[in-house]
Amino acid sequence: MSAHLPPRSRTEGLFLVLTCGDTAHDRWGERVSTALDPTATRVVAVPPRPGKPDVDPLLGSAEGGRLVVAGTDADLAAVLVRLLRADRLGVPVAFLPVGPSEAARVWGLPTDPGAALDVARGGVAGPAPLVRDDRGGVVVGAHEAGAFDGVVYCDEHEVLRGDAAGLVVRPDPDGGSVGVGGVAVVVTGPRRLAGLRPGVEHRARGRAATIGCRPASLRRDGVDDDRPLERRSWYRHTADWTLVRPATP
Structure with a gap:
């Protein structure tokens, strides 16, 4: 529809x-x-x-x-x-x-x-x-990556580069029509003050999100992925x- x-x-x-x-x-x-x-x-x-x-x-x-x-x-x-x-x-x-x-x-x-x-x-x-991923799955709630060192983009915009405490990709219910948005990304930077304070959250919304990183863990809608996360894309389907x-x- x-x-x-x-x-x-x-x-x-x-x-x-x-x-x-x-x-x-x-x-x-x-x-x-x-x-x-x-x-x-x-x-x-x-x-x-x-x-x-x-x-x-x-x-x-x-x-x-x-x-x-x-x-x-x-x-x-x-x-x-x-x-x-x-x-x-x-x-x-x-x-x-x-x-x-x-x-x-x-x-x-x-x-x-x-x-x-x-x-x-x-x-x-x-x-x-x-929201689909490039491994044949979909996102109904959240795909969550653990700590990683890499780079995250939302559409053509760089969200974060370097060390991060984690990443969360969710569907965006307010994403508008197909081709406009539909993907929400939160990347949390490394902890601050010798680990006493949480990292800064970097948020973005768009049609797609991508990550390239050193091997990291990934949970897909509450289930651990048995493959290390190194490259992944999430994008809004055409329907x-x-x-x-x-x-x-």
Whole structure:
């Protein structure tokens, strides 16, 4: 769905609920089928960070309805990758977080179970910037790098060069239309006064962010990347995904 299209309210159709992993299924499985509409809700237990064989055969059930993802930020990211690759970004996606969620914070989604179910049922679906990385993933909450020595750019602007305490890349909900923005970057400089004070934060927003550095650690939506970070790019996709958010009064 392109960024200029207006939000749309809940349409008639099936609630397809994916409970990602045992924790999500135990927390949400029974509750969600009764809290939404038991006659129009299909709950499917899938593995954590579900892949193509887990998600793709189910996507037809979400047409005309709403896809609800119960799980972690990494689970939501995995489902969005499948929607991206199946060219189904127009399917409205609601999120029921399990545990702390940076994605919920970024997008203004409730983490209280009752409030989250209310949004899944009656929230408004609209376009949201989809941030990808050059390793085939997406960012729904945050990608976070540990201490590094290198250089970070946001679009053509240098954000920081040299030692840094860390980097965080998030989607920018206020990024405007496709081609304008969508990526938010925070780079924290080295600690000051012999480590007694935190480093200065350098913030930037744009269409893309890149880093080149000596090997450093990286967490992608709460999961440690098993490959050292040396070069990475994050950028806004040419189409948005469709997120269900709280309805405004």
